Amino acid sequence: MAAISNTADTQHGLTAHSHGAGVPVASRADHFTSFDVEAFEIPGGREEIWRFTPMKRLADLHKGAPATGTATVEVAAAEGVTVEKVANGDARLGVAGVPGDRIAAQAYTSFTEATVVTLPKDTKVEPTTITVTGPGAGQVAYGHLQVKAEMFAEAAVVVDHRGSGAYADNIEFVVADGAHLTVIVLNDWADDAVHVSSHHAKLGRDATLRHTVVTLGGDLVRVTPTVAYAGRGGDAELVGLYFADAGQHFEHRPFIDHAVANCRSNVVYKGALQGEGAHTVWIGDVLIRAAAEGTETFELNRNLILTDGARADSVPNLEIETGEIEGAGHASATGRFDDEQLFYLQARGIPEKQARRLVVRGFFQELIAKISVPEVRERLEAAIEAELQAVEA
Amino acid sequence: MATLEIKDLHVSVTSEDAPKEILKGVDLTIKAGETHAIMGPNGSGKSTLSYAIAGHPKYDITSGTVTLDGEDVLEMSVDERARAGLFLAMQYPVEVPGVSMSNFLRTAATAVRGEAPALRHWVKEVKAAMSDLDIDPAFAERSVNEGFSGGEKKRHEILQLGLLQPKIAILDETDSGLDVDALRVVSEGVNRYKASGEVGVMLITHYTRILKYISPDFVHVFANGRIVESGGPELANQLEAEGYVKYGKQEAASTS
Numbered sequence: 001m002a003a004i005s006n007t008a009d010t011q012h013g014l015t016a017h018s019h020g021a022g023v024p025v026a027s028r029a030d031h032f033t034s035f036d037v038e039a040f041e042i043p044g045g046r047e048e049i050w051r052f053t054p055m056k057r058l059a060d061l062h063k064g065a066p067a068t069g070t071a072t073v074e075v076a077a078a079e080g081v082t083v084e085k086v087a088n089g090d091a092r093l094g095v096a097g098v099p100g101d102r103i104a105a106q107a108y109t110s111f112t113e114a115t116v117v118t119l120p121k122d123t124k125v126e127p128t129t130i131t132v133t134g135p136g137a138g139q140v141a142y143g144h145l146q147v148k149a150e151m152f153a154e155a156a157v158v159v160d161h162r163g164s165g166a167y168a169d170n171i172e173f174v175v176a177d178g179a180h181l182t183v184i185v186l187n188d189w190a191d192d193a194v195h196v197s198s199h200h201a202k203l204g205r206d207a208t209l210r211h212t213v214v215t216l217g218g219d220l221v222r223v224t225p226t227v228a229y230a231g232r233g234g235d236a237e238l239v240g241l242y243f244a245d246a247g248q249h250f251e252h253r254p255f256i257d258h259a260v261a262n263c264r265s266n267v268v269y270k271g272a273l274q275g276e277g278a279h280t281v282w283i284g285d286v287l288i289r290a291a292a293e294g295t296e297t298f299e300l301n302r303n304l305i306l307t308d309g310a311r312a313d314s315v316p317n318l319e320i321e322t323g324e325i326e327g328a329g330h331a332s333a334t335g336r337f338d339d340e341q342l343f344y345l346q347a348r349g350i351p352e353k354q355a356r357r358l359v360v361r362g363f364f365q366e367l368i369a370k371i372s373v374p375e376v377r378e379r380l381e382a383a384i385e386a387e388l389q390a391v392e393a
Numbered sequence: 394m395a396t397l398e399i400k401d402l403h404v405s406v407t408s409e410d411a412p413k414e415i416l417k418g419v420d421l422t423i424k425a426g427e428t429h430a431i432m433g434p435n436g437s438g439k440s441t442l443s444y445a446i447a448g449h450p451k452y453d454i455t456s457g458t459v460t461l462d463g464e465d466v467l468e469m470s471v472d473e474r475a476r477a478g479l480f481l482a483m484q485y486p487v488e489v490p491g492v493s494m495s496n497f498l499r500t501a502a503t504a505v506r507g508e509a510p511a512l513r514h515w516v517k518e519v520k521a522a523m524s525d526l527d528i529d530p531a532f533a534e535r536s537v538n539e540g541f542s543g544g545e546k547k548r549h550e551i552l553q554l555g556l557l558q559p560k561i562a563i564l565d566e567t568d569s570g571l572d573v574d575a576l577r578v579v580s581e582g583v584n585r586y587k588a589s590g591e592v593g594v595m596l597i598t599h600y601t602r603i604l605k606y607i608s609p610d611f612v613h614v615f616a617n618g619r620i621v622e623s624g625g626p627e628l629a630n631q632l633e634a635e636g637y638v639k640y641g642k643q644e645a646a647s648t649s
Contacts, residue, residue, distance in 0.1 A: 339450065344487035344537075347447050348501035348553060349475035358500065362491025362536070 028255065028287040028319055033098035037064070037109045040102035049101055052281040052313055054249055057220045059140060059166035059194045061103045066110075069135030071143050071167050073115045078126035081155070082118040092116060093146060096172035097200025097226050100255075104198035104224070107142045107168040114144035117157065119181070121150035127158060127373050134163030137192050143169035149179035151204075156182035156373055166194040173211070177204035177231060183211045184376050188383070189218030198224045203263070205231025212371060213269075215242040215250045216383050222251040229260040238267040240282075241367050241380070243387045244310070246275025254299070255285040258292035267299035270367055272360055274387075276309035282332075284316045288325060296326035303334040304363050306356075357388050395425040395462055395478060395560035395593060397446075402457035404438075404445045412453065415441040417618035419457070423561060425591035428607065432598055432632055433615030434642035439597045440484060442615075443565040447481040448474050461561065476505055478560030482550040482567050489537035494549070495519070497537045498556060505557050522555050526582050543570035551582035555589075562586065563595045568603035580606030601633045601646050616640040 026048070034040065043062050045055040050062075059065060075083045086092065088111055099105040119125060135141035147157050159171065175181045189195060195218055201209055215221050227236045242250045256265040271280045282301040303312035316330035338359070345355035364384060371377040404416035415438045423429050433439050445452045446459055448471040459466040461477055469477060489497070498519060503509045510518070523530060526548045538546050547567055554562055564583065568576055580603060587594060587607075596607060604612075604626070612628040613620045614637075621640060622628065632646040 340487045341489050343449055343471060344483070344489065345497070345501075346471035347475055347481055347483075348497075348557065349472050349504035350500055351472050351504065352470065354500065354504075355472070358492050358497070359489060362489055365491035 028257075028285050028317065029289065031100055033100045034105055035094060035098060035108055037102060037105040040105055043102055049253075052283075053222060053251060054220065057194065057249065058103070058196070061106065061140070061166055061168045061194065061196055064106060065140045065166070067140055067142050069139035069141050069165065070112070071135050071141045071163075071169075072133040073143065073145065074131045074133075075115065075117060076129045076131070077117065078128045078155070080120045080123055080125050081128050082120070084116045084118070086114050086116055088112060088114065088144070090114065093144065093172070096146070096174050096202040097228060099170065099198060100224065100226065101198070103168050103196045104170055107170055107198075108144065110142040111144040111169070114146060116146045116148065119147070119149045119153040119155040119157070119179075121176070122152045124154040127156040129158045129160060131160045131162070132167075134161070134167050134189065134193050134195075135165040137164040139165040141165060141167050143167065145169065146172040146174065147181070147183065148174040149176055149181040149207075151176045152178040154180045156184070158373060158376055159183070159185045161185070161187050161189060161195060164190040164192050168196045169198075171197065171199045173199065173201040173209060175201065175203045175207040175209050178206050179204065180208045181210070182372055183209065184371060184373060185211075185213045185223075186376070187213070187215040187218060187221050187223070189221065191217065191219060193218040194220045196222045199226065201225065201227045201236065203227065203229050203231075203234035203236060206233035207231070207235070209236045210239075210372070211236065212239040212241075213252060214380060215240070215252070216387070218248065218250075220249045222253070224253040224255070226255045226257065227265065228257045229263045232260060232262040234260065234263040236265045238265070238269075239367050239370055240269035240271075241364055242269070242271040242280055243384060244271065244273045244278040244280050245387065246309075247277045249279045249281075251281040253281075253283040253285070256287070256297060256299075258286070258288045258295045258297065261292055262294040263292065264295070265297045268367065269301045270303070270364060271312065272304045272306060272363065272387075273310035273312055274306040278310040279313075280311075281313045282315070284330065286318045286328070286330070288320045288322060288328060290321040293322055293324040294326055295328065297328045299330045301332045302363075304360065305334065305336050306360070357385070360384070360388055394591060397423045397479070397561045397593060397595075398458075398460045399446070400458045402442075402445065402459060403455045404441055405453045405455050406441070406451055407453065414455070415452075415618055416445065419619055421613065421620060423593040423595055425560065425593050427611065428587065428594040428596060428609045429611045429613060430596045430598060430604060430609035430629060431613050431615050432601070432629065432646060434637040434640065434644045435599065437615045438618040439615050440565055443481055443563045443595070443597055446479065446563060447471065472504065475557075475559075480554055480557060480559035480562045482554055482562065482564045484566040484569060486538045486546040486550055488539045490539050492537050493534055494537055495533040498553065501553065502556055519556065522552055525555070525585065526552055527578050528552060544572065544575040547571060547575065547579055548582075551579050551586075554586050555582060558586070558589065559592070561593045561595070563597065565597045566599065567596075568598055568600065576603065577606060583607050599646065601629050604629050614640060616642070
């Protein structure tokens with residue numbers, strides 16, 4: 001049996017998440033952060049932020065595993081974009097956010113060289129691709145990346161993770177006033193890879209961030225994107241797509257921290273799961289602090305379970321400390337494949353396998369359509385197609 | 394000359410506890426060129442008959458046979474039945490989010506015709522078929538049935554009927570929920586299909602009003618899981634006047 005958590009029933013494959021089910025034990029505002037790895041206890045796995053993660057498969061990243069290799073970072077920079085390599089301790093680093101768990105702090109402490117990519121002000125540039133290749137099977141590496149969009153920059157950056165090994169990193173997205181940054185992070189790792197990644201986005205006044213995470217490969221991938229606002233008018237859209245196969249653990253933990261008035265956020269993550277032991281976790285935290293009047297936010301997670309033996313956990317948490325907001329909402333739904341849709345398509349002569357593919361492609365379509373870099377969109381469509389063919393084989 | 398032959402069909406559904414027999418021995422033969430109206434009160438099993446023929450997994454065939462031109466329909470998968478020439482216009486068409494109507498229609502036509510229709514010709518064909526049913530061309534880019542009104546869904550069922558050109562069409566309460574204009578447009582669509590070739594129609598309905606637009610050659614009264622009376626169009630007139638009282642149900646068959 002596929003386990004479906006946090007859903008009352010599964011009529012027609014989708015259910016609305018009932019309000020109030022996801023109120024956290026402690027306020028997100030009290031969440032501990034530090035650059036110092038020793039400030040964090042070694043987690044045992046029962047802590048709230050670790051309870052869904054299979055700790056044994058973390059390659060000891062949480063227990064101070066020393067770096068035995070390095071991840072290769074190659075940047076195909078568009079014209080006008082600056083790429084620098086800076087040492088750990090450089091004053092420019094760490095401005096977008098502070099590590100919120102031990103592995104993020106470990107990565108911040110342990111990396112040797114950071115890559116800083118600067119997108120020029122007042123300019124629209126072509127997409128830049130940053131390819132990060134893991135340290136290799138059995139190796140451990142730590143890394144740091146900063147993507148900085150200067151004032152009124154308009155740019156897209158693709159961060160493409162591939163290869164083997166265990167890798168922990170922090171990625172900063174510094175979006176200056178009026179800048180418009182589109183980020184697509186691909187996690188297309190080899191089957192053995194372990195990747196624990198914290199994204200820290202800081203949005204200036206009237207800044208826009210379009211942040212997409214696509215997780216398709218790896219043994220264990222855990223991504224924690226955090227968005228903070230430094231000025232009014234910030235607008236963040238977080239989109240996620242994931243497709244977990246047998247044995248894979250994919251965990252996404254977006255956190256939007258509304259501490260400034262008149263900002264907007266929209267979070268949409270969709271996942272498909274197939275195969276024995278496929279496990280996805282989505283924890284969506286939104287905190288609207290007392291000062292954040294006029295906030296508009298919505299978060300949504302949907303999971304499509306394609307076979308028995310897969311499990312999707314989905315927990316939206318929405319905390320509101322002021323009533324003076326434009327709107328706030330959340331929804332979560334996890335369901336089985338809808339047999340009525342299948343019947344309808346088959347009743348029009350479409351063979352079952354093709355009908356299944358149509359339905360799954362349809363499930364992801366609204367998110368794929370949002371991906372503004374055509375090469376990435378095509379690659380993603382092909383990857384989903386390959387995933388679907390794999391289950392039929 | 395297509396022939397759909399249903400013999401002594403028994404069908405059960407399994408609800409929470411025990412299987413429940415819905416169809417209790419249906420015999421019916423529909424030949425190309427014939428239109429058969431199946432009329433009956435609510436809960437008599439009319440829709441079960443249509444879904445069982447189409448192969449919905451919810452229904453268990455416990456005994457009997459269904460053949461299309463001698464081929465065993467019950468041995469076929471749902472999509473094989475459609476490709477063999479059976480079509481079910483559903484009472485409640487299903488929404489398929491993210492799949493555009495145009496993609497769906499082309500995929501279905503490719504499957505049923507055995508090859509992808511030439512693009513230029515296909516676009517014209519779909520446009521004309523939509524126009525015939527007063528469907529706004531913008532619907533082609535919308536997700537299948539998503540957010541469609543009841544009437545829009547029914548028009549799209551008949552659109553598919555026209556494009557897929559089955560040998561035998563089963564129309565399950567296609568008239569339900571339609572206003573007068575929509576009923577006329579949809580009925581004209583069915584009549585165009587009938588006129589297009591040697592095809593057979595099984596028209597399932599509770600009310601007689603659609604029979605004013607689509608003339609049946611045969612009328613069958615369906616009650617308690619089987620056909621209890623068969624006749625010509627005059628039987629519909631009798632139901633129009635008397636309702637289903639004679640068959641144990643205090644239900645009218647006329648809307649006037």
